[in-house]
Amino acid sequence: MNIEPIRQRLSRFQPAFWAQDPVSAGFVRSITCEGDVLTIALTLPFVGADKAGLESLNDELCAIAGAKQINWQLHTDVASLAHANEARPIAGVRNIIAVSSGKGGVGKSTTAVNLALALSRLGARVGVLDADVYGPSIPMMLGVTGQRPASDDGKTMSPISAHGVTANSIGFLVGANDATIWRGPMASKALEQILRETRWGELDYLVVDLPPGTGDIQLTIAQQVPTTAAVVVTTPQNVALADAVKGINMFSKVNIPVLGVVENMSYHQCSQCGHKESLFGEGGGEHLCSEHGVPLLGQMPLNATLCQQMDAGTPVMTVEPEGEVAGRYLNMAARLAAGLYFTGKTVPTTLYTRLV
């Protein structure tokens, strides 16, 4: 069979969030036709492929190939991308995504946890590092408060597993109130230890929840972690947006690409009548993104259930994975994963080795 017309059609198709078509991106592994089944095998270097988008080509491809059925074989092997700073890489961890916010309380940890769970649901191996040493909330949000990472050698720790991801946090090691009095150097030393002494194993993505703000501490942390790229979380209020700009500028100062902005608490939708109300103003995130040339990864409305679920340690991604809110996180995660790949530079993967 002449596969050239099939390749040509694929090369004119750009799935959602991709910066290239599958052919020019080098994702097509093989195209074969047996009987009346056309099999197209793709190897993707990120999770969250737009399968529905690809399948929208089925009728056309069948007509081109004279086939009756298309068999898409999607294989994912997440690429390691070069990290943007001088920090020593962590063997086995392919990509590190820092989640930050200029202002406190805008939903940074909520976003970090749900994006991590969404990446995991899309098929990735995911870890979460709670670098918010002054207010570690990841243990509570993952429902594992009070657990302690085990250490069989007295030097390294096994991360805690919850809802399909692994996590470590200063909150597992000291009382939450003890951490808040730490000064900058102490906090960053503690973080260095949790980052490097955790046996993360093989991870496609490590999501790092940074402390809020854009001061020296955040900058030090962003530089001590071998960060691949960052996400900035904001609410639509002017005060939060102004601080989000500081966050974007902070990352650009240390050459860490900002993959996008998540606008959280974008609006309130009445659970009774469905009426939408923009409590904090409208279009703030969009405006910020267009002004600073970064993508708007997504918007998340104010949602009382989401808040209750996070407080109870049963995140929305796990209790209502098919729901509207989870769908928004899955969409952001797919956009994030593709954006990370297309803005990055692929490097060889270093395999995990047990620390001795």
Ligand SMILES: Nc1ncnc2c1ncn2[C@@H]1O[C@H](COP(=O)(O)OP(=O)(O)OP(=O)(O)O)[C@@H](O)[C@H]1O
């Ligand atoms: N979209 C949302 N709708 C409703 N509640 C939300 C939403 N996002 C976050 N929250 C709630 O707001 C509170 C603050 O969220 P979170 O702890 O994620 O913020 P943060 O920016 O990480 O805070 P900090 O500055 O303390 O690190 C939490 O109780 C959380 O459940």
